Amino acid sequence: MDRATALAPFHSSPATALVAVDFDGTLSPIVDDPASARPVDGIPEVLEELAGRMGEVAVVSGRPLAFLEQWFPHGSRVGLYGLYGLEARRRGERVDHPSSGVWRETIADVAARAVRTGPEGMEVESKGLSITLHYRQHPEVADAVEAWARGAAAPSGLRCRPAKMSVELHPPIDEDKGTVLVRLADEVGGPVFFGGDDVGDLPAFEALDRLAADGRPVLRVAVDGPEAPLALTERADLLVDDPHGMADLLGDLLD
Ligand SMILES: [Mg+2]
Structure with a gap:
């Protein structure tokens, strides 16, 4: 799929669009010390601007909420879903999974x-x-x-x-990136973008497959690289080379 076609539904229906992204390896380069991971320069600002324009913008990650809040502090309009959705912050409200x-x-x-x-x-x-x-x-x-x-x-x-x-x-709680995405997608009702780089992102891609089967415009974006799982890259509509490529693509959503 070419990029202009892929992004067209988001440009034409921003108010009902969902843009969701993984954190490690997607917004931030993978580093040896996980504590020192940080997003590529400019990405938090782009997501913030998108959040003012799109129906919903979310970071969905295996990291704890507190880690993600370093770049999206209180007052940010970006929704944060930590620990695969077990702890979240949405519209300034902390929402933990009831069974967690x-x-x-x-x-x-x-x-x-x-x-x-x-x-x-x-x-x-x-x-x-x-x-x-x-x-x-x-x-x-x-x-x-x-x-x-x-x-x-x-x-x-x-x-x-x-x-x-x-x-x-x-914990044995059936919450993953797919269940988070389906809930958010149901609320916004329009096109759904998800970007990820790892096997933990496969449930999100599967959720997008189901939404697409129901006729919803979706965009599956995978970050390619030596460690990228084939199961993810083979199913992607668009590939980017690294988190810098993801930053460019997110920037194109604003154009
Ligand atoms: Mg990742």
Whole structure:
């Protein structure tokens, strides 16, 4: 699909459009230290401007809400959906998933155990309602990290999800980028844009497939690159090379 055709529904019906994007690898380059990830220059401003024009603009990420709020502080019109929608901020209001609170203690226990008993080289990032076990700095321990995650998930009731050079542990709540997107899409009623770079974004692409089957204009955008999953890039309507390419595309939505 050429870019002008892909963006046309958003230019013609901005007030009913939804523009949603992942954060890591999509708005920000992937970095060795996840805490130091930051969006490409200009992206927060472009999303803010889009939020004034489109029906809804949202960042939907596996990161905690507090992390995303660094670039979209209170007063921002950009909706934030952290931990795959378990904690959100919309129109200035904090909205947590009703089933999420009871899992905080389990997550804290498993995170503490991961630090104590996890394989050497595994980095533990506790996010309050989920845990990411990273092996980017030590790819040789990938199998050991995955085995540790599976072993911890079963007795605690948590679920494993694969991600780039990491494994995530989540509460068994059926909330993902797809369910978030469907809710938002239902509210705005018009064209839906989603941009992502990883397997965690596949449920969002699947949600867009279903919306498209119902006749809704949708645009699936994938960030290409050596770590980009084929399942995502093959299904994309548009590919961008990196987060800078995503910044350009989001800027074109404003034109
Ligand atoms: Mg990502």
